[in-house]
Amino acid sequence: MIRLKMGITQRKEREKEEMRQLILDAALRLFRERGYDGVSLRNIAEAIEYSPGTIYLYYRDKSEIFFALQFEAAAVKRDHLLSVANIKDPWERLVEFGRRYIDFGMRHPDLYDLLFITRAPMESVENQECWQLGLATHSFFVDTVQACVDQRYFKSTDTETIAYTLWCHAHGLVSLFVRERMRMYPEEKRIELAQKSFALVVKMAETL
Amino acid sequence: MIRLKMGITQRKEREKEEMRQLILDAALRLFRERGYDGVSLRNIAEAIEYSPGTIYLYYRDKSEIFFALQFEAAAVKRDHLLSVANIKDPWERLVEFGRRYIDFGMRHPDLYDLLFITRAPMESVENQECWQLGLATHSFFVDTVQACVDQRYFKSTDTETIAYTLWCHAHGLVSLFVRERMRMYPEEKRIELAQKSFALVVKMAETL
DNA sequence: TTGACAATTGAACAGTGTTCAGTATATTTG
DNA sequence: CAAATATACTGAACACTGTTCAATTGTCAA
Numbered sequence: 290m291i292r293l294k295m296g297i298t299q300r301k302e303r304e305k306e307e308m309r310q311l312i313l314d315a316a317l318r319l320f321r322e323r324g325y326d327g328v329s330l331r332n333i334a335e336a337i338e339y340s341p342g343t344i345y346l347y348y349r350d351k352s353e354i355f356f357a358l359q360f361e362a363a364a365v366k367r368d369h370l371l372s373v374a375n376i377k378d379p380w381e382r383l384v385e386f387g388r389r390y391i392d393f394g395m396r397h398p399d400l401y402d403l404l405f406i407t408r409a410p411m412e413s414v415e416n417q418e419c420w421q422l423g424l425a426t427h428s429f430f431v432d433t434v435q436a437c438v439d440q441r442y443f444k445s446t447d448t449e450t451i452a453y454t455l456w457c458h459a460h461g462l463v464s465l466f467v468r469e470r471m472r473m474y475p476e477e478k479r480i481e482l483a484q485k486s487f488a489l490v491v492k493m494a495e496t497l
Numbered sequence: 498m499i500r501l502k503m504g505i506t507q508r509k510e511r512e513k514e515e516m517r518q519l520i521l522d523a524a525l526r527l528f529r530e531r532g533y534d535g536v537s538l539r540n541i542a543e544a545i546e547y548s549p550g551t552i553y554l555y556y557r558d559k560s561e562i563f564f565a566l567q568f569e570a571a572a573v574k575r576d577h578l579l580s581v582a583n584i585k586d587p588w589e590r591l592v593e594f595g596r597r598y599i600d601f602g603m604r605h606p607d608l609y610d611l612l613f614i615t616r617a618p619m620e621s622v623e624n625q626e627c628w629q630l631g632l633a634t635h636s637f638f639v640d641t642v643q644a645c646v647d648q649r650y651f652k653s654t655d656t657e658t659i660a661y662t663l664w665c666h667a668h669g670l671v672s673l674f675v676r677e678r679m680r681m682y683p684e685e686k687r688i689e690l691a692q693k694s695f696a697l698v699v700k701m702a703e704t705l
Numbered sequence: 706t707t708g709a710c711a712a713t714t715g716a717a718c719a720g721t722g723t724t725c726a727g728t729a730t731a732t733t734t735g
Numbered sequence: 736c737a738a739a740t741a742t743a744c745t746g747a748a749c750a751c752t753g754t755t756c757a758a759t760t761g762t763c764a765a
Contacts (some may be wrong), residue, residue: 297731301742324616326534329720329721329722330721330722330723331720331721340744340745340746341722341723341745341746342723342724342725342745343743343744343745345722345724346743346744350722351722351723405673405676405678406614406672406676407676408532408676420680424681427681445697447693447697449690450690450693450694450697451697453682453693454666454694454697456669456673457665457666457667457669457670457673457694458662458665458666458669459665459669460669460672460678461664461665461666461667461668461669461670462665462669464614464668464669464672465613465664465665465668468613468614468615468616470613470668472628473632473635474661482657482658482661485655485658485661486658486661486662486665489653489655489658489659489662490662493701493702493704494701496701496704509711537751537752537753538752538753538754539751539752539753547713547714548713548714548715549715549754550713550714550715550754550755551713551714553753553754553755554712554713558753558754559754
């Protein structure tokens with residue numbers, strides 16, 4: 290009897306989770322197409338064939354949907370980046386990390402936007418977890434730079450500044466792409482330019 | 498008689514221009530405080546003590562107000578940057594240009610945002626002029642890099658990639674600031690870090 | 706003063722995020 | 736099984752949004 294009850298509770302739990310994911314999937318698809326402000330809750334509701342009010346039974350408000358997506362994005366990014374952890378040589382690890390950072394931004398411009406560009410209130414529990422994820426990835430990055438410094442890969446020993454500078458370049462590169470500020474370069478040359486720029490920074494960093 | 502009429506026409510013209518500027522000033526102040534989406538036309542109307550409908554006699558829609566501000570921002574930026582044109586030595590000119598680019602972003606985060614980050618429909622006549630302004634500034638930048646290349650300031654001779662790489666760094670640096678993605682660094686260290694990073698890039702570029 | 710023109714208004718429209726009383730369904734209890 | 740309870744869901748309603756437009760006010764020439 291209590292066993293039965295438990296089973297039902299579990300099922301309900303599962304269904305609740307499925308519904309949350311259903312909303313999230315629809316929201317991501319719509320946000321991708323039309324941006325955060327271009328999508329209304331009624332649009333999302335219509336997409337999943339429920340009434341607008343229903344969504345509020347699963348998310349407190351619209352921004353919470355956004356935060357949930359941001360959290361997912363942070364997880365995807367972490368998995369995309371931390372897979373370089375097995376590379377022993379810190380310099381190679383760093384280069385590959387950079388390559389993957391840019392690759393992540395290019396492959397998932399919407400997620401990158403969510404994480405690093407979009408303005409959004411930075412409260413919410415969901416978002417603190419997201420912040421933790423991001424911080425972990427950042428720490429991994431800084432640690433890798435530190436390892437390079439320890440092994441005298443650079444002339445400079447200012448780990449913090451080196452790490453920050455590399456991040457600035459990668460973030461600048463990706464966000465100019467994501468927010469379409471490269472119109473002065475012909476479409477087909479943009480990717481090539483980005484690759485050349487990355488290569489140049491790698492070369493520069495070698496003689497840092 | 499016709500003279501008088503002309504005078505009146507001129508005054509009307511002037512008043513119209515004043516009204517446009519009044520709207521723009523109020524809009525900029527509000528956008529600064531609450532962002533583009535956080536401000537309604539009724540807010541702007543209230544701020545200038547006119548009815549909502551009045552604004553549509555001076556700007557076709559809300560986005561045109563935005564574009565007008567973007568155009569102003571582009572002009573401010575151009576003036577801020579092109580004042581280095583009188584520096585003869587291309588390398589010194591380039592370094593000062595970079596310093597001022599970052600300085601512009603830090604001093605006018607809202608304008609920088611308008612120009613390089615905010616997503617907005619890129620049509621409108623107003624905006625094409627704005628684009629012209631931006632392109633001119635960019636050309637000046639590339640020309641300066643080219644001058645450095647010509648005088649063998651760098652090892653590399655790929656002007657385009659060098660220019661783009663420097664821009665990536667500066668843009669990344671500013672936009673991480675503007676969109677508040679530097680929370681992992683304590684508030685008081687951020688400016689210092691930015692300065693150190695700029696200095697590092699200058700040093701790196703010397704051995705490019 | 707009157708007629709024409711320009712500037713301004715504010716109500717109206719369709720949309721937004723959000724709330725909540727009511728309904729329908731599912732589960733537990735007697 | 737039937738009744739009572741708990742849960743899921745609805746859709747109308749609220750105050751807001753950008754935008755339009757008939758009606759009103761104010762200004763100026765004849």
